[in-house]
Amino acid sequence: MNGSQTAAxxxxxxxxxxxxxxxxxxxxxxxxxxxxxxxxxxxxxxxxIAMWKDFPAQLCEAANCRxxxxxxxxxxxxxxxxxxxxxxxxxxxxxxxxxxxxxxxxVGVDVLRDRPWFYGHSDGGSIALIHAASYPxxxxxxxxxxxxxFVEDITIASIxxxxxxxxxxxxxxxxxxxxxxxxxxxxxxxxxxxxxxFRAWDIRALLGSIRCPVLAVQGYxxxxxxxxxxxxxxxxxxxxELLKLPDCGxxxxxxxxxxxxxxxxxxLERHVRTHEIPGHRDHHDHxxxx
Numbered sequence: 001m002n003g004s005q006t007a008a009x010x011x012x013x014x015x016x017x018x019x020x021x022x023x024x025x026x027x028x029x030x031x032x033x034x035x036x037x038x039x040x041x042x043x044x045x046x047x048x049i050a051m052w053k054d055f056p057a058q059l060c061e062a063a064n065c066r067x068x069x070x071x072x073x074x075x076x077x078x079x080x081x082x083x084x085x086x087x088x089x090x091x092x093x094x095x096x097x098x099x100x101x102x103x104x105x106x107v108g109v110d111v112l113r114d115r116p117w118f119y120g121h122s123d124g125g126s127i128a129l130i131h132a133a134s135y136p137x138x139x140x141x142x143x144x145x146x147x148x149x150f151v152e153d154i155t156i157a158s159i160x161x162x163x164x165x166x167x168x169x170x171x172x173x174x175x176x177x178x179x180x181x182x183x184x185x186x187x188x189x190x191x192x193x194x195x196x197x198f199r200a201w202d203i204r205a206l207l208g209s210i211r212c213p214v215l216a217v218q219g220y221x222x223x224x225x226x227x228x229x230x231x232x233x234x235x236x237x238x239x240x241e242l243l244k245l246p247d248c249g250x251x252x253x254x255x256x257x258x259x260x261x262x263x264x265x266x267x268l269e270r271h272v273r274t275h276e277i278p279g280h281r282d283h284h285d286h287x288x289x290x
Contacts, residue, residue: 010049013106017099022079024103025049029060029067037140037272038109038116041069042124045189048076050178055253059119063265068107073099074188080181087192089201092123096130115140117268122146122224122250126203133209141271143264145217145252146225149232150202158223159193207236213271214240215264219248219255241267
């Protein structure tokens, strides 16, 4: 899909959240398939609609599902974070519990009639987990790629390295291709992760409330986290399936798109019919190690 096609499909929603109106960038994929599940894409800490490139469209085609891609507040072409405003340590909880429901309502998703599925990457995966734990009856299923459920030393070291790169290399100019205000996107994410109070951030106690099927994905070469993240999900959410990818860093959709798309399509096919029935639960105990 070329840039003009992508731009033509981008829309903006007015989302009332945290006492303010925000302009949120979003895009529908394959909206005509009303009988297929809706997969909502939640990007990483420096992501946006544009940074996904063609992956959401390719995955929705492979999995025969509808898609909804957005740039969260502070990212892409969405409203930027004011320069004086720092994100709180609980920012992912606010995004999951307050912003995401407001956004879905604003774009017309009836979460009780048409329970969305979520593909969340990194911070987006954490937000998806918190959302599913907070609203267990409103989520069809989760795919979380390189999610964070607690803070590891490797994560902080890599985020410190990213901070140095933003100041001393061309990283800022590269991010400017994808964000109207790259400083808003970068420092919002970087400052909160490097806040000493954030070292205590931990969502493991919430995970037991998740009732939907979960596919948790991690690369063996992830520079931002270890297998302890997705193994920790499986320990607390028994219906979790694990996908552990070789030759894969923090972005499975870039490093192993074919293996990932196949696994997600198979996961959806196994679960979508049973979980369209309210109250029906069907747990599978799978682990993939490729």
